[in-house]
Amino acid sequence: MYRGSRLKLYREGNLKNLFGNSARQIESQINQKSESYILNVSEVEFAEFLIQSHIIDFPVLDFENVFVESYEKDIPAESFPGNYDVYRGKTYRRDVIVYHIPYTGDIYILGNQGVSSFSISGSIEVGVTEDSITTEIINFNSDPEKIKRDFEDSKRYILSDYHILKKDCEGFNNEVLDFAIGKIKERKQKLLSKNDLLSSLGVPLKKKVGVAETFSIPKPELRKKIKIEPKVYEKGFKPEPTLSNENYQEILKIINDVGKNFERMPSTYIGKGEEDLRDHILLILDPNFEFGSASGETFNKKGKTDILLKYDSDVVFIAECKFWAGKGVYLSTIDQLLGYLTFRNSKTSLVIFVRNKDMSNVITTISEVTETHPNYIRTEKKNGETWWNYIFHINDDRNREINLGVLAFHLPD
Known part of the structure; x- marks a missing residue:
């Protein structure tokens, strides 16, 4: 004889309540964490950890x-x-x-009414x-x-309501990571604002003690690899100058426009070396951005091929210019760039000049080998065929994420 539990489809619960409960639980977990943890943890990795038990495994x-x-x-x-x-x-x-x-999948999801619409066709x-x-x-x-x-x-x-629920759940899954990141950023900003206020009082700050740094991980019923809560080893936090993402993308766009100009006017740049090409990029960048210290210091050189943007004594943007010499040199150039970085939220770029006749092979190689680097975290997006945006972490600390824009340009030999 058949035995089993029973489920009334599309009538026992409501997806709106389910989504709301998930949002409240995620926000509660964020608020339970200590100030030090929130100020130092990787926002994306912590968010990915938080949402794993809330992602809906639609049946x-x-x-x-x-x-x-x-x-x-x-x-x-x-x-x-x-x-x-x-x-x-x-x-x-x-x-x-x-x-x-x-x-x-999770069959009991089908016991809920949809968010966007409600069927009257019965159950x-x-x-x-x-x-x-x-x-x-x-x-x-x-x-x-x-x-x-x-x-x-x-x-x-x-x-009857299967596809309604599927659309609602896909929408939730697509948005929950951004929601968690937003709530982490929101709490971080509140903490930074509070610390700025307290610091302005001119007296030492007394920190709370005894706040738990971790919480137990519930046993999620997932068929994919479980993400472990990111650890934070640095207890202090010092706000540091950083380029906004908008300014960072503007800088990369200017570099990309200059590089495309190299390609459109090959006779002008034939035989030019790394330093000559680097200086031409600097020539265009410098008048476009009025960043710098009170002395008006803007873009400066470091070493032979670096482009730097400094604010006071802090470096907030750095780029490395190199001619393509194979994947080994490419990966070691990333190592070289990472070796410069000891600061939070670094905005960086690697500008590659390619003299190989087979440019498409170089593009394929960059796409494939970048993700093999041990500091690689994820690919953000690709702007055109030869402009990639990556997230890496600095050496020895996965919580310290950096933006790495890779731009490649085909130049005459």
Whole structure:
């Protein structure tokens, strides 16, 4: 005989409440963390850790592999068709056909009403086993065609709100990471504002002690690798100057425009070395940005091929210019660039000049080998065919993320 739990589809709960509870739990976990943790942790890695138990594993129903079984059951007379000679209040033995519909994912999500709309087409109660949902059809007439039609009717009810819920859950999954990052940033900004106020009082700050630095990780029922809570080893935090992302992207765009000009006017730049090309980029960059210390210090040189932007004594942007010499030199140039960095939220760039005839092969190599670097975290986006935006971390600390823009330009030999 069939046994299992029961689920009334699309009526037992509400996705709006489910999403709201997830948002409140994420925000609560953020607020439980110490000031030091929030000010030092990688926002993205902490957010990815927080949302892993809230990402919805939307169920996939496999109608291609439906199977049936049957068992006998006492059926009340009231459930029989009207043309049967049965007596009210009595039961009669009949075969019950059980359709098993395999599934993967969290089937209990289908017990909720959708957020965006609500179906009035009715619902159906299904049985739930470990790997399938079931619907039962009583065999009154031993008519296979009638049983098939009854199953098709059940299938329509099972799928009545399915795609509504799927769209809502996909929307939630696509937005929850940004929500968590936003809440982390929001709390961090409040802490920074508070610290600025307290510092302005001119007396030492007394820090709270005894605040837990970690919390236990609930056992999520996930089929993917579990993300472990990022650790923070630095207890202090000193706000440091940093370029806004808007200014950073503007700088990269100017470099990209200059590099494209190199490609459009090859005769002008033929035979030029790294330092000559670097200086031309500086020539265009310098008048576009009025950053710097009170003395008006703006873009300065460090070593032979670096471009630096400084604010007071802090470096807030650095670029390395190199001719392409294969993937080994490319990866070592990233190492060289990372070796300069000991500050928070660094904005950096690697400008590659390519004299190889096969530019497409170089583009493919950059795309493939960059992600193999041990400091690589993720790819943000790609602006055109030869402009990549990556997130790396500085040496020995995954919480210290840097932006690395890689731009490649094809120059004449």
